[in-house]
Amino acid sequence: MINGETPNGIYYHIRERNFTILQGENSLDFLNRITTNMIQKKTDGELNFTLLCGASGRIEDSLEIIFSEEGVIIIGLSTNGDEIRQKLVQGKNWNERINVLNGDDPLTFLTIFGEQLTEIAKSFNLEMSQDETNSWFERDSKLIRYNNTLPTSIDLILQTESLSNFFDSEVEKSLKISSINTWNKFCIDNSILQYNEIKSSPLPFECGLGHLIDPNKGCYPGQEIHARIESRGKQTKFITKFVANTQLQSGKYRSEDGKKIIITTVSIIEDKTYGIAILPTHFQGKHEIRINDNILTKLYIKSF
CATH class of the missing domain: 2.40.30 (Elongation Factor Tu (Ef-tu); domain 3)
Structure with a gap:
């Protein structure tokens, strides 16, 4: 029993995220100038993870990139979306026509986790299979992802204005809001990083994100520091x-x-x-x- 919650319940947690939408022909080139690895355009929902670092090589945000009909959706862990968007804009050339849109208020990221998620998955027309693990799908104006965690979980990105309707639907009425204690245990058990792990601006190698550094990528903020650490083994x-x-x-x-x-x-x-x-x-x-x-x-x- 965790703070009065039954371990077999099905819970949801609204996650703190910043959202930025890029629109324009050169959005991908623009993004790749400042990220620590090369982002590839993927149309099958496959995941793209990268980092935004400062000149000191320290993490300013950990980003997930999704390609959708609306544009390139950038999801960050930092709680200061405006600051991250300002840094993104610094990579824009004067002659590029790219829209940088604030999605912090319009979009909400929530995770449903617990035992027996089959009925929840059916309500989203989502097949819970290994083949679909960690891939995003668009369903009824929502982005949905099934995760092979313990217990299993489903991530949702939906319009904030539709949240009340979402929780009023028949299946979703059974969901219970998770305490922060239960949510933290879920993240700890599944090695899920939160903003807590990056808010002290660690180097990527210090918080398990060294794999998001591409040593063969061209110049980006912090690249020289990362190369020096890797070559000298200074972690x-x-x-x-x-x-x-x-x-x-x-x-x-x-x-x-x-x-x-x-x-x-x-x-x-x-x-x-x-x-x-x-x-x-x-x-x-x-x-x-x-x-x-x-x-x-x-x-x-x-x-x-």
Whole structure:
């Protein structure tokens, strides 16, 4: 039992996301000037993930790119969509005709998760199969994606103005709003990054996103820093999951030997804390560490 919720329930969580829609013939070229890897136009709903970094090489946002009839939809983790759009505009040449539209208010991203999602999937005409995992489909003015998580989940992007009608429909009436504690546990179990993991502006290699750096791509903000780190093996931090037999909050801690530990996301169940943390590489390969939380607390380390 988690905060009074039954583990077998079906829950939804409205996720904080920023949305930008690009319209114009050169939208893809424009986007590829500033991202850390090359975005390919895909019409089958296949996923495109990339990063937006600053000159220091540190992450400013983690982006998902979807190609739709409306244009190129950019979904970011950052809570400051206006700031991200301003950075996107910096990659625009003076003679390009590209519309950069704010989708923060018009669009909502929500995730449904729990056991027995078959009826929910049927209401979206969605076949829950391995072949469709992580691909977006357009259904009745919604973007829908089935995820092979534990428990299974369905992502939806829909117009914000249609939310009330969505929850009034027969099947969706059974959905319960998730507590942040339950949602965090779901993300921890499935190694899903949230804004918590990037809001301190880590380097991509420090939070499990190094695979989104293409060393063969041309110039982009932060490229020189990334190349230097890769060539010299200078990574100093890594991301991990942990369990502690006491209640902890997210925040900054010190290890027993004085190293800085950042706990980014936690879920507290009874007297245990499940969480995600960014640790110095000094601890890589260790199964447990001790941190100072008034008393010494042991973290049992699990791979991310």
